[in-house]
Amino acid sequence: MGVVAGRALWDLSRLADGVPSVRERLPAIADEPASDVLADLEGEASSEAFLRSLSTYLDDYGWRIDLQGFATPTWAEDPTIALRQLKAYLTLDTYDPDAELRRLQDDRYAAEAELRQKLSTTDWTRMSAIIEVARDVSPILEDHNFYIDQRLTTLPRRMVLEAGRRLVGASIIAEAADVFFLHLSELTESLQSGQRDFRGVTADRRQEMAHIRPPSVIGTLPKPSPCGAGDAARRRFSGDQRLQSDQPNMLIGSGGSAGVAVGPARILLTLADAGRLNKGDVLVTGTTMPPWTPLFAVASSIVLETGGVLSHAAVTAREYGLPAVLGVRDATRALRDGQMLEVDGTQGTVRILS
Numbered sequence: 001m002g003v004v005a006g007r008a009l010w011d012l013s014r015l016a017d018g019v020p021s022v023r024e025r026l027p028a029i030a031d032e033p034a035s036d037v038l039a040d041l042e043g044e045a046s047s048e049a050f051l052r053s054l055s056t057y058l059d060d061y062g063w064r065i066d067l068q069g070f071a072t073p074t075w076a077e078d079p080t081i082a083l084r085q086l087k088a089y090l091t092l093d094t095y096d097p098d099a100e101l102r103r104l105q106d107d108r109y110a111a112e113a114e115l116r117q118k119l120s121t122t123d124w125t126r127m128s129a130i131i132e133v134a135r136d137v138s139p140i141l142e143d144h145n146f147y148i149d150q151r152l153t154t155l156p157r158r159m160v161l162e163a164g165r166r167l168v169g170a171s172i173i174a175e176a177a178d179v180f181f182l183h184l185s186e187l188t189e190s191l192q193s194g195q196r197d198f199r200g201v202t203a204d205r206r207q208e209m210a211h212i213r214p215p216s217v218i219g220t221l222p223k224p225s226p227c228g229a230g231d232a233a234r235r236r237f238s239g240d241q242r243l244q245s246d247q248p249n250m251l252i253g254s255g256g257s258a259g260v261a262v263g264p265a266r267i268l269l270t271l272a273d274a275g276r277l278n279k280g281d282v283l284v285t286g287t288t289m290p291p292w293t294p295l296f297a298v299a300s301s302i303v304l305e306t307g308g309v310l311s312h313a314a315v316t317a318r319e320y321g322l323p324a325v326l327g328v329r330d331a332t333r334a335l336r337d338g339q340m341l342e343v344d345g346t347q348g349t350v351r352i353l354s
Helices: 002-017 020-030 034-042 045-061 080-089 097-118 121-137 140-169 176-181 184-193 199-210 229-238 271-276 290-297 312-320
Strands: 250-252 254-257 260-267 282-285 301-304 324-326 340-344 349-352
Touching (some): 002 020, 002 045, 002 080, 002 290, 020 034, 020 080, 034 045, 034 080, 080 271, 080 290, 097 121, 140 176, 140 184, 140 290, 176 199, 254 312, 260 301, 271 290, 290 312, 301 312, 301 340, 312 324
Parallel strands (some): 260 282, 301 324
Antiparallel strands (some): 250 349, 254 324, 260 340, 340 349
16 A cells, blocks of 8 residues: 555646646745645645645545654644655656556566476476465555554544643643643543643653654663574564674665665655655665655665565565665664765665765
8 A cells, every 4th residue: 555655646746747836836845834835825726636636645645654653743634744755756757657567567477487487387386376375465564554553543643632632722731742742641630630731841851852862772682593594584584683794884784675776875764854855865764664655766775774575665675676775773873964875785785985
């Protein structure tokens, strides 16, 4: 479903590209709130078809969030992220998702034909059955996240926001979203008594949270088990490689999608930074989920701090034909925005060129 949502956003970008008022106004989304940009477009008769289509898109996909964050606004509440991704699509004059899909299908058929030539009739019968199963179950990862992980987070969020609105009415907090900076006991106490003022407390906690960057792990890592061939394969599958390069200007991880690409690093800690990703950039982040999928059409390659060969980023990178290196320890800290990188998804290396 992540790919389906990305394709729907691509179609919306083609509509936007054909409406001068929309095409000219969307770049401002990098500096202005989405609400201001959309308010301006609502005054333009030529923008009506685009705004209706955007509303439909948000009805279908707007309950998604950036990562797993209960306090994170959905796209329907704040469509800034969706519009920034749409703006990035407007820079892709030569991208053709239908041609890309045909290329992937042709590659798959060619690989199957090559494999069939190397196997006996019996072995090919067994292998084709395995391929069929893989083809059936591979969408489950994205569909599970789309329908369960994302939607089951956003539905209770609406209930908590309603509690926040009631606390605003009682002058207990300043805005509804401040409810996410209360402990459960404080929330229930406030709803029951309606007396305590938490405005100062939530303001302090919001400011504190803005400066927190959690470590990649908490506590002491267990010692790796003796590494036989099977154990090495398991760690590559899970993304638990814990690899450290002994070469200067090189980071190493797990190769998740083959190929080599060169481009400037663009470090995105959340999708709120998506507007900074330009065509040909190397997307460097901690992890990705289906809402990140549209960015794969813009990036030249992917570097992640987490993930194994069957993670969302690895599977999606292979679908888009992008080199990807996963499980690169502290990549968002070790790399700087704008550094030229060589990403080798075959070898699992990230070389810093400048």
